[in-house]
Amino acid sequence: MALSKKQGVVVGVTAAAIAAIVAVGAVVALNQPAAATAADSTPKPTKSAAKISADSVPWVEGDVVPKAVEALKKSGFTPVEPGKLTVAVGAFVPPLSYVPDGKTLPAGTEPNIGSLIAQGLGLKYNPVVVAWADWPLGIQSGKYDLITSNVTVTEARKELLDFASYRQDLLGFYVKSDSRITKIEKAADISGLKIVVGSGTNQEQVLLKWNDELKTAGKAPADLQYYDDNAAATLALQSGRVDAVFGPNAAYAWAARETGATKLVGIVPGGWPQAAAIAAGTAKGNGLIEPVNIVLNELIANGKYAQVLKGWGLDSEGVTTSEINPPGLPKS
CATH class of the missing domain: 3.40.190.10 (Periplasmic binding protein-like II)
Known part of the structure; x- marks a missing residue:
């Protein structure tokens, strides 16, 4: 800028x-x-608060x-x-x-x-x-x-x-409030999951590194999903087309507090590693x-x-x- x-x-x-x-x-x-x-x-990990x-x-x-x-x-x-x-x-x-x-x-x-x-x-x-x-x-x-x-x-x-x-x-992993996913803390936790992430972001680099670890271990990598706007990503999460979203914690934390529709299941430092x-x-x-x-x-x-x-x-x-x-x- x-x-x-x-x-x-x-x-x-x-x-x-x-x-x-x-x-x-x-x-x-x-x-x-x-x-x-x-x-x-x-x-x-935390449960969502009331609306x-x-x-x-x-x-x-x-x-x-x-x-x-x-x-x-x-x-x-x-x-x-x-x-x-x-x-x-x-x-x-x-x-x-x-x-x-x-x-x-x-x-x-x-x-x-x-x-x-x-x-x-x-x-x-x-x-x-x-x-x-x-x-x-x-x-x-x-x-x-x-x-x-x-x-x-x-x-x-x-x-x-x-x-x-x-x-x-912090960067946060958020899932639907009724999701069976309870924690995402390491590479093994994302194996096979569909996760929304921003292209070219630090959080994408985290997932790409974890996917490399999964491939080396012979496990299924996460399927990274890219959306142009938050509304589309939110709809994908609520409809079950994706399992989780991963991005700046502050924004997602407020969304969880405001709507009660999502919950936090994992945190990664914003400057990872x-x-x-x-x-x-x-x-x-x-x-x-x-x-x-x-x-x-x-x-x-x-x-x-x-x-x-x-x-x-x-x-x-x-x-x-x-x-x-x-x-x-x-x-x-």
Whole structure:
């Protein structure tokens, strides 16, 4: 995606570096704690929750975190607008970030996390909806203080940004809620199954590798199915023409929560075979990331963080601690 021509070139940021920052993490790229691999810390399969609409998910309010406020004062960080935390967010689809019908402010996990961070720092939350390609320059140039928009930590991005992790980037296997399939965790589990997957995606590479393992073992590989849109894939799953769908967990988790028609039976790290975290990002060395990290860990400790994820059906992507600049996906 091309960077916005309206953005000025940031001094000291090369075109190659910016390209590296933008490249990873499409709208629903979408992260297991840093040092994990595909076999580590796999969440348990879950049954679908009752039907729910996006409008019924409550917005979680937070409190000031004195320790974070004190750290912010000592950091020397100056917000874009005095008394406010200007946070870049996307406007895509539930559960991550979207603008509800008739509303002007974004909702979803990412805006709510941004709001809780602002409240913890004792600042007014000032969300700004931005295009995916525009946020790196916006953060670097000081147009935005922070981004909470499903950003994956990568080694390339860490050269220019500081991060505080708050979610795992995961890929999920989903089946019909009444399916006899109870788990998909390794190559043997997909033998003979028809699985919907996106062409040219990391999840396709997972299945192709597993199919190679099955063929070497003399077992039937999975039959990979490709659809142009989610509606067609969903219809194929519900009609029994395919056994499972495999893709970004966040989107499928919300669909399961919203409709009750599917259930999670397996998780794979989003950067398979490596994993990285979803994190809040800010300009490197500006002093903001330490206070943000303090707020995030307080939110984890007091249960507010869990409330946000539970409301949107993303419990499986939760973390037990926020890390500053955890290991990210390697440079390509």
